[in-house]
Amino acid sequence: xxxxxxxxxxxxxxxxxxxxxxxxxxxxxxxxxxxxxxxxxxxxxxxxxxxxxxxxxxxxxxxxxxxxxxxxxxxxxxxxxxxxxxxxxxxxxxxx
Amino acid sequence: xxxxxxxxxxxxxxxxxxxxxxxxxxxxxxxxxxxxxxxxxxxxxxxxxxxxxxxxxxxxxxxxxxxxxxxxxxxxxxxxxxxxxxxxxxxxxxxxxxxxxxxxxxxxxxxxxxxxxxxxxxxxxxxxxxxxxxxxxxxxxxxxxxxxxxxxxxxxxxxxxxxxxxxxxxxxxxxxxxxxxxxxxxxxxxxxxxxxxxxxxxxxxxxxxxxxxxxxxxxxxxxxxxxxxxxxxxxxxxxxxxxxxxxxxxxxxxxxxxxxxxxxxxxxxxxxxxxxxxxxxxxxxxxxxxxxxxxxxxxxxxxxxxxxxxxxxxxxxxxxxxxxxxxxxxxxxxxxxxxxxxxxxxxxxxxxxxxxxxxxxxxxxxxxxxxxxxxxxxxxxxxxxxxxxxxxxxxxxxxxxxxxxxxxxxxxxxxxxxxxxxxxxxxxxxxxxxxxxxxxxxxxxxxxxxxxxxxxx
Numbered sequence: 001x002x003x004x005x006x007x008x009x010x011x012x013x014x015x016x017x018x019x020x021x022x023x024x025x026x027x028x029x030x031x032x033x034x035x036x037x038x039x040x041x042x043x044x045x046x047x048x049x050x051x052x053x054x055x056x057x058x059x060x061x062x063x064x065x066x067x068x069x070x071x072x073x074x075x076x077x078x079x080x081x082x083x084x085x086x087x088x089x090x091x092x093x094x095x096x
Numbered sequence: 097x098x099x100x101x102x103x104x105x106x107x108x109x110x111x112x113x114x115x116x117x118x119x120x121x122x123x124x125x126x127x128x129x130x131x132x133x134x135x136x137x138x139x140x141x142x143x144x145x146x147x148x149x150x151x152x153x154x155x156x157x158x159x160x161x162x163x164x165x166x167x168x169x170x171x172x173x174x175x176x177x178x179x180x181x182x183x184x185x186x187x188x189x190x191x192x193x194x195x196x197x198x199x200x201x202x203x204x205x206x207x208x209x210x211x212x213x214x215x216x217x218x219x220x221x222x223x224x225x226x227x228x229x230x231x232x233x234x235x236x237x238x239x240x241x242x243x244x245x246x247x248x249x250x251x252x253x254x255x256x257x258x259x260x261x262x263x264x265x266x267x268x269x270x271x272x273x274x275x276x277x278x279x280x281x282x283x284x285x286x287x288x289x290x291x292x293x294x295x296x297x298x299x300x301x302x303x304x305x306x307x308x309x310x311x312x313x314x315x316x317x318x319x320x321x322x323x324x325x326x327x328x329x330x331x332x333x334x335x336x337x338x339x340x341x342x343x344x345x346x347x348x349x350x351x352x353x354x355x356x357x358x359x360x361x362x363x364x365x366x367x368x369x370x371x372x373x374x375x376x377x378x379x380x381x382x383x384x385x386x387x388x389x390x391x392x393x394x395x396x397x398x399x400x401x402x403x404x405x406x407x408x409x410x411x412x413x414x415x416x417x418x419x420x421x422x423x424x425x426x427x428x429x430x431x432x433x434x435x436x437x438x439x440x441x442x443x444x445x446x447x448x449x450x451x452x453x454x455x456x457x458x459x460x461x462x463x464x465x466x467x468x469x470x471x472x473x474x475x476x477x478x479x480x481x482x483x484x485x486x487x488x489x490x491x492x493x494x495x496x497x498x499x500x501x502x503x504x505x506x507x508x509x510x511x512x513x514x515x516x517x518x519x520x521x522x523x524x525x526x527x528x529x530x531x532x533x534x535x536x537x538x539x540x541x542x543x544x545x546x547x548x549x550x551x552x553x
Binding site: 010012018040060075 | 218219220221222276280314316317318319320370373376377380384385388402403404405406408409412415451454455
């Protein structure tokens with residue numbers, strides 16, 4: 001299955017999800033994946049089908065997990081953790 | 097020639113276009129391709145207009161709420177909500193807010209470069225809200241034009257570097273290293289909580305050793321949380337009004353049963369906040385990455401100060417305890433405020449807004465846990481809940497006509513900065529106020545030059 005869109009979510013969809021989005025964009029660029037769209041929004045906007053993958057902090061897991069694949073970050077600011085988890089996920093999807 | 101000047105003048109005085117221009121400059125400075133520049137500029141302007149539309153939605157519900165509260169209880173009732181008050185403030189103070197935000201971020205970079213407050217405040221929505229607050233209190237204090245913008249930008253830059261510095265000691269305790277800072281304008285509440293934690297928490301175990309049910313996590317969805325609490329508030333307030341002598345049906349939307357009315361108005365309010373959030377998201381989409389990129393170039397050694405959920409994963413139970421206990425503190429605070437009112441003081445009744453208690457209360461719980469375990473998390477968050485109930489009550493009088501809105505700023509730093517600057521402005525107006533702002537901004541810079549750094553850390 002293709003991964004076309006990644007959504008980063010947090011409570012208000014303003015601060016921490018935006019930060020995670022910038023980090024995801026950075027990692028995707030490093031991996032050479034320029035086609036994957038990444039965006040951020042509030043928990044309210046998380047539904048089935050809005051994204052192929054949600055990248056979130058632990059506190060959002062219960063809200064997002066019913067609606068699709070999630071990468072849960074122990075530390076939402078750690079780029080190494082994000083890179084490890086994201087590239088492992090993309091490998092299972094055959095994107096990498 | 098006249099018409100060109102007219103267009104230029106309107107660009108610089110129409111807030112939405114001005115904000116678009118700021119984004120445009122940021123994008124061009126980063127040498128982005130033309131299509132990205134166009135897209136980013138348009139979305140920024142769009143976002144500003146969307147915020148105004150959100151204000152239009154929620155103000156109707158707020159007006160009903162205020163009128164019914166006043167009628168039923170005989171005092172002003174206020175629901176603190178940053179998004180609501182900022183969207184209302186932008187109706188009248190948008191131009192000053194936009195300039196103050198732009199130059200305030202520059203002032204933050206200057207401070208990080210030349211003082212020992214090496215923090216870059218990356219929580220863009222709070223920068224916007226603080227800019228709006230400062231624009232309001234300084235305007236009420238008699239500043240206008242370039243003086244308003246200069247004083248406001250310096251004060252904003254100062255708050256952006258100073259508050260993260262205040263939280264850093266506890267941040268190191270929470271995260272275990274000194275590389276990340278905390279940027280969320282509820283700092284005074286968190287530091288207060290950490291202080292209480294340090295006093296009471298000796299020997300208390302961490303909150304993370306308790307097993308907790310996770311059912312409350314649906315409340316992390318802010319729209320649901322706002323809808324539910326506003327519904328409860330509306331039921332109480334409308335119900336009381338209906339039972340009060342002199343009530344007539346024209347006080348609520350005609351022909352509606354008061355329960356249905358309460359349901360619709362509470363969801364309308366939540367809908368307005370949802371729209372404002374969407375607008376803020378659009379406004380910040382280009383500005384924050386530009387600010388981040390530019391600041392990383394100019395002050396590479398500064399610490400990024402980040403939004404409050406960065407600390408949530410370090411103490412998940414403290415997050416939940418913090419919210420519940422802070423909310424309880426808000427209810428107790430409300431009780432105290434109404435007693436004070438009964439005793440003759442004229443204070444607005446501050447209702448416990450669910451969003452500040454959820455985000456700030458949770459963070460206060462984490463800070464309290466870091467210094468004082470369970471006991472620290474509980475008592476610290478309770479103290480925080482009281483604090484963010486009393487501070488808004490004292491902010492209302494210095495907000496000019498916005499002091500009569502039925503909503504206000506919620507988080508501790510907004511209200512504290514507003515109270516301090518607003519009360520100074522009661523005594524010192526105009527140029528004196530500008531002078532104080534300049535001096536306040538220069539103190540950390542002069543300190544860094546005059547006092548040599550300690551050799552060893």
